[in-house]
Amino acid sequence: MIEMDDVFFERVYEQVRRVPAGSVCTYGTIAELAGYPKASREVGFAMSRVQRGWNLPCHRIVNAKGTLAPTYAFGGHRVQRQLLEEEGVTFVDDETIDMARHRWPPLDEPSGPEQLALPLG
Template sequence: MADKNREGFFESVYEMVAQVPSGMVATYGQIAKLVGESRRARYVGYALHVNPQPGVIPCHRIVFADGRLAAGFAFGGPEAQRELLEAEGVEFLDDGRVDLTRYRWPAGVM
């Protein structure tokens, strides 16, 4: 992805992630689809790893398609991500995944 395209993509990702409400999560693939790049879920992860405004752009609300947290969560690891989500009322299954049937943001989900 060329730098100019990457910057535009990253900005689109940040704008979409900023819309995920407190107490809900979205998946990397869901965000990619919502910004019109359905095959770029990995790039969503790259964008969030370099989030220029942690705490403003709620990257902690983005999880894997099965509800797992990101082992490489850039702002304190998966424990910090879990704490942030729990503080918003998100509950976890016994195996540590977010229950997507209860907490997934419905935008773009069929």
């Protein structure tokens, strides 16, 4: 089990900040990029702690299937979908994002923390 300390949260939030508009990233990928492989659930917990004033694009973080967050997050599925659509994200059905088109980083780009992680501090 990982220690969800301030370093963990800052690394996770730093990676979330990097997801560009019009793209989505999975909880698992954020965990890997932050240096915590297999910590997707912990990333989900970190997302639940985000305050509105932090200006993090949490609506761009989705599960591995590309489905929208649980109804209690972001004010419900409609709100998250609206935010994503305003950025140009497209869907293959009511709740599923076109991951082949909008996944970040794209599968053909390096995704290890050593290639994409930002320096802390």
